[in-house]
Amino acid sequence: MxxxxxxxxxxxxxxxxLKGPAGGYRPEAGAHLPPMLFDDDQxxxxxxxxxxxxxxxxxxxxxxxxxxxxxxxxxxxxxxxxLSYITTVQPPAAAGGTPRSTLRS
Numbered sequence: 001m002x003x004x005x006x007x008x009x010x011x012x013x014x015x016x017x018l019k020g021p022a023g024g025y026r027p028e029a030g031a032h033l034p035p036m037l038f039d040d041d042q043x044x045x046x047x048x049x050x051x052x053x054x055x056x057x058x059x060x061x062x063x064x065x066x067x068x069x070x071x072x073x074x075x076x077x078x079x080x081x082x083l084s085y086i087t088t089v090q091p092p093a094a095a096g097g098t099p100r101s102t103l104r105s
Contacts, residue, residue, distance in 0.1 A: 005025060013027055014027065014028040014029070015027060015028065016028045040074075040077055040080075043069065043073055043077055044077060044080045044081055046065075046066075046069060047066055047069060047070070047073075047081040048081070049062075050062040050063070050065060050066040
C-alpha cells in the first residue's frame, strides 16, 4: 500500500491521511490538476460541453482544454467528437422574444 501512495504522490496527487479504524487516504484539492482518467463517454461529453462554451467568456479556455484532451484521447473517439458538435441558437435580441406565429408549424 505504501508503494501505491508513494506512486500517487510522484504523480502529484495530494493525499490526506484519514484517521480512525478504517484509515486510508483521501485526495485533496491541489494547486494544479493531477492526471485524470475518463472513460470514452465521459471524454466525448467533455468535448461536447466545450462546444457549448463557444461565444462565452470561457470560450478560449474551453478550446484549449479540448485541444489538450484531444491530444491524449484515443483516435477512435475523434469521429464521435467531430459528429457531436452542436449549434447554439441565440434568442432574439428584442425584449418580446419570438412571435408565436414564428413558432407555429
